[in-house]
Amino acid sequence: xxxxxxxxxxxxxxxxxxxxxxxxxxxxxxxxxxxxxxxxxxxxxxxxxxxxxxxxxxxxxxxxxxxxxxxxxxxxxxxxxxxxxxxxxxxxxxxxxxxxxxxxxxxxxxxxxxxxxxxxxxxxxxxxxxxxxxxxxxxxxxxxxxxxxxxxxxxxxxxxxxxxxxxxxxxxxxxxxxxxxxxxxxxxxxxxxxxxxxxxxx
Ligand code: CDP
Numbered sequence: 001x002x003x004x005x006x007x008x009x010x011x012x013x014x015x016x017x018x019x020x021x022x023x024x025x026x027x028x029x030x031x032x033x034x035x036x037x038x039x040x041x042x043x044x045x046x047x048x049x050x051x052x053x054x055x056x057x058x059x060x061x062x063x064x065x066x067x068x069x070x071x072x073x074x075x076x077x078x079x080x081x082x083x084x085x086x087x088x089x090x091x092x093x094x095x096x097x098x099x100x101x102x103x104x105x106x107x108x109x110x111x112x113x114x115x116x117x118x119x120x121x122x123x124x125x126x127x128x129x130x131x132x133x134x135x136x137x138x139x140x141x142x143x144x145x146x147x148x149x150x151x152x153x154x155x156x157x158x159x160x161x162x163x164x165x166x167x168x169x170x171x172x173x174x175x176x177x178x179x180x181x182x183x184x185x186x187x188x189x190x191x192x193x194x195x196x197x198x199x200x201x202x
Contacts, residue, residue: 001102004117005103006105006176007106008107009122010131018106018124019104021190027102028102029101031105036057037079038073054084054085068139068142111172111176179196
């Protein structure tokens with residue numbers, strides 16, 4: 001069975017949590033495509049050229065906890081502007097989307113560019129304040145030294161860069177189902193996403 005679920009949205013909207021839960025519920029594989037850009041960003045911070053880094057990614061590069069830092073997130077959104085970097089990562093994502101048994105991919109351009117024919121598309125969002133607040137708590141829980149104002153500024157800067165770039169900008173696909181999680185608990189957001197995907201599976 002081939003069934004692709006595309007989950008897009010701005011920084012720290014809860015895409016990761018929702019995607020993992022949807023994948024677990026339906027027994028689908030999950031790919032956090034942000035990790036690909038974060039891994040390229042981390043290599044660039046370590047001195048590599050963006051395109052070389054994207055062409056030489058391997059699965060081991062996606063496993064480090066260091067990819068979750070705000071500095072790597074910023075570097076990711078900077079390399080993500082580069083069309084050659086995006087092109088180098090496209091085939092892997094498209095192949096993942098059509099793997100046997102179903103797949104959930106979360107990112108910025110899944111429903112628009114990577115998988116325009118995905119059977120279920122979600123656009124997950126929340127107010128910038130909510131997203132920054134959640135990301136601040138998440139980073140604190142991981143033991144990182146972070147400051148709320150910096151995390152807010154990071155989220156705003158990445159949203160701006162992701163939305164305004166020429167190639168594969170962050171935008172909801174016309175046929176995406178919108179979930180605004182600002183006033184939802186995690187359980188409510190997950191339930192809404194599962195109900196939508198279920199409606200497309202019938
Ligand atoms: O977890 P969070 O929403 O903060 O970010 P992420 O999904 O890990 O993505 C990090 C950065 O990678 C984003 O700010 C985008 O610039 C870029 N990205 C992208 O351009 N396209 C994707 N499909 C996924 C991420």
